Amino acid sequence: MKWLSLLTNEWIKIFSRTRTWIFLAIPIVIIIGIAVYDKVTTDVEVNENWKQELTQTVKDDQKALDEAKKNNDNEIYIDMLESNIKQNEYAIANDISPYETTAWQFMKDMAWISIFIGLFVIVVASDIVSNEFAKGTIKMLLIRPYSRWKILLSKFVATLGFAFLMWLVVILVTWLVGGLAYGFGGMDQSYLITAEDGQVKERLIVEYVFANIGVEFIELTALVAMSFMISTLFMSNSVAIGVALFTMFAGNTIVALLATKDWVIYTLFANMDLSVLIDGQNQMIKDLTLPFSISVLAVYTVIMLAITFTVFQKRDVKA
Amino acid sequence: MTTHTLELKNLTKKIKGKTIVDDLSFSVREGEIFGLLGPNGAGKTTTIRMIVGLISITDGDVLINGDNLRGNFEKAMERVGAIVENPQLYDYMTGYKNLMQYARIMPDVTKERIDEVIDLVDLKNAIHDKVKTYSLGMRQRLGVAQALLHKPNVLILDEPTNGLDPQGIYDLRNYLRLLANNGTSVVVSSHMLAEMQMMCDRVAIIQHGKLMRIDEILNQDDEADVKVHFKIEGDVSQAKQVLLNLNEDLNVTESGQELIVQTADVRFIAEMNKQLVLAGVLVVGIQRKTKTLEERFLEMTKKGGDLNEVAVPVNE
Structure with missing residues (x-):
């Protein structure tokens, strides 16, 4: 009948909560805060003498590398040092300053802010079904002339919309703040990566930023589907949020512990962080690539949604 | 000929092998107040929840205005209004915004109708306050308002007098009678005998999920x-x-x-x-x-x- 009205209702419910506005404000405040702090404290001298600075860093790294090799340190650590040295040498030789900040460089540096979005999206997605069960308002909703799947779909689309909106707002604010602080130029600015064959390559920062924006949409979709499933399975919102947060944060630890196992690449959490794959392979698990991880996430998302809709359709509401 | 707005046919609910509602059949006429009376655990609430689609039906059928709930849920529920136990509302929104939530998704609810219903339940002065500031009686009235918005011809109330003061119960009774006189079928459940006697035209006595008898109150x-x-x-x-x-x-x-x-x-x-x-x-x-x-x-x-x-x- 009027499915869009259901969606409007969910949207209104999300934005009627004070916490939603706080969730939106927190990343914005952090972005502005970091830009201001950076402007106030950055030493202009260092920027102009970056080549000397970098040469010194290369020397220090070389020393650390020799030390590490002597002590038979962790392989990942040695790889990292070697890659750093190569990148810095390349930077000096080709005159690419790593300290030159532009709006795009700022966006690349601030990419980690998406962890907040993940966090807040978990809270909203975990809450949107379970809270209505906990408060009993779900009864008032399910007695309307709408099939259950339509009601659940409206909630899913509303949460996804909220997640995407939040991400877009944060991107826009980062770009704006970065541009105002460091200038809007730098479309042609590049950064350095170490390819699989050990060669240092140049890559456009803009490319990275847009790739990161893209993969975050995919990550958010999988994250919403996961929280949504937990929210529907556990009808209490505190349990739902707790379980969702635990799985998210413990996920990385579990993956690290299981990194040696072959099947770890098929788990949800090994594939949850797509941004590390933009520049190539995952350092910890070398088999992961971007297309592979996106495929795994897609399969998980479909399965989790299928479980959610099946359970919701059949559930007896006794609250 | 009497028109039946709500018909239960051999309605049965089993949960884990235990029969909660057992082969329940009755019909509710247009414009009558029909009571479901039974001790706690008799299956009243389960029956009501099956009628409004909150609980799945194990066996049997529910027909609302001739539409089968199991086959055509959306059509059957179009002219149903209900409060199942206490009306639970969105505390963080105003009374008006709560009503808008339901007005938006029900067919043909005009702005005039919303105002009319607010007047009817006497909430005009508090309708733009957040629901968390409401007293139980006010919540109950807002619950009635949301149930009536779309002019349902079948109104289902589970334990409607829970938490109401005597004045509230009196008002509700009069109001339900008014609705019934205008052709609405009202189904109420309760374990309060005297109340049912005062409120209803007919009362079905239910025990262990079975229909024991149906009494005509006025002809006693x-x-x-x-x-x-x-x-x-x-x-x-x-x-x-x-x-x-x-x-x-x-x-x-x-x-x-x-x-x-x-x-x-x-x-x-x-x-x-x-x-x-x-x-x-x-x-x-x-x-x-x-x-x-x-x-x-x-x-x-x-x-x-x-x-x-x-x-x-x-x-x-």
Whole structure:
């Protein structure tokens, strides 16, 4: 009948909560805060003498590398040092300053802010079904002339919309703040990566930023589907949020512990962080690539949604 | 011909092999207030939740305005309004925004209709306050408002008087009667006997998920359950003999200084009184008493005897 009205209702419910506005404000405040702090404290001298600075860093790294090799340190650590040295040498030789900040460089540096979005999206997605069960308002909703799947779909689309909106707002604010602080130029600015064959390559920062924006949409979709499933399975919102947060944060630890196992690449959490794959392979698990991880996430998302809709359709509401 | 707005046909609910509602069938007429009465755990709430689609139906059918709930949920629910237990509302929104939530998704609810309903439940002054500031009575009224927004012709209320003060109960009763007179079928569930007796046209007594009987409340005077109590001063056995002389098959029992005769016929009561007086028996009082719904209910559910009887006037 009027499915869009259901969606409007969910949207209104999300934005009627004070916490939603706080969730939106927190990343914005952090972005502005970091830009201001950076402007106030950055030493202009260092920027102009970056080549000397970098040469010194290369020397220090070389020393650390020799030390590490002597002590038979962790392989990942040695790889990292070697890659750093190569990148810095390349930077000096080709005159690419790593300290030159532009709006795009700022966006690349601030990419980690998406962890907040993940966090807040978990809270909203975990809450949107379970809270209505906990408060009993779900009864008032399910007695309307709408099939259950339509009601659940409206909630899913509303949460996804909220997640995407939040991400877009944060991107826009980062770009704006970065541009105002460091200038809007730098479309042609590049950064350095170490390819699989050990060669240092140049890559456009803009490319990275847009790739990161893209993969975050995919990550958010999988994250919403996961929280949504937990929210529907556990009808209490505190349990739902707790379980969702635990799985998210413990996920990385579990993956690290299981990194040696072959099947770890098929788990949800090994594939949850797509941004590390933009520049190539995952350092910890070398088999992961971007297309592979996106495929795994897609399969998980479909399965989790299928479980959610099946359970919701059949559930007896006794609250 | 009476039109039935809500029909239950062999409705059954089993949870984990246990039968909660057992082969329940009844029909609710247009414009009547129909009560579901039963002790706690009898299956009233389960029945109501099946009618509004909150709980799946194991077996049987629910027809609302002729549409089968199992096959055509969306069509069947279009003209249903309901409050299941307490009306639960969004605390973080105003009363008006709560109503808008439901107005938006129901067919043909105009802005005028929303204002009309707000007036009706007398919430005009508080409608733009957040619901978390509302008293229980106000929440209850807002719950009624949301149930009526789309002018339902089947209104279902589960334990509607829970948490209402006497004034609130009185208002609700009058209001439901008004709706019923305008053709709305109202289904209420309760374990409060006296309340059901005052509120309903018919009451279905349910126990262990089974329908025990359906009572017409307004016609109770015509039933065989009516008894006449003659209060006698003097020899009760002699008075009893006088009545037996009048009719040998008469069902007369002695109870202290009273003779109890089972009859509903007003003329016959007058005749008995005449005979008693002629025989010199001093009749100091005559009372016609009927079994209360409560008594019938307790009888049905085998929990008590005939203690409470209610006096009804002799002359009508």
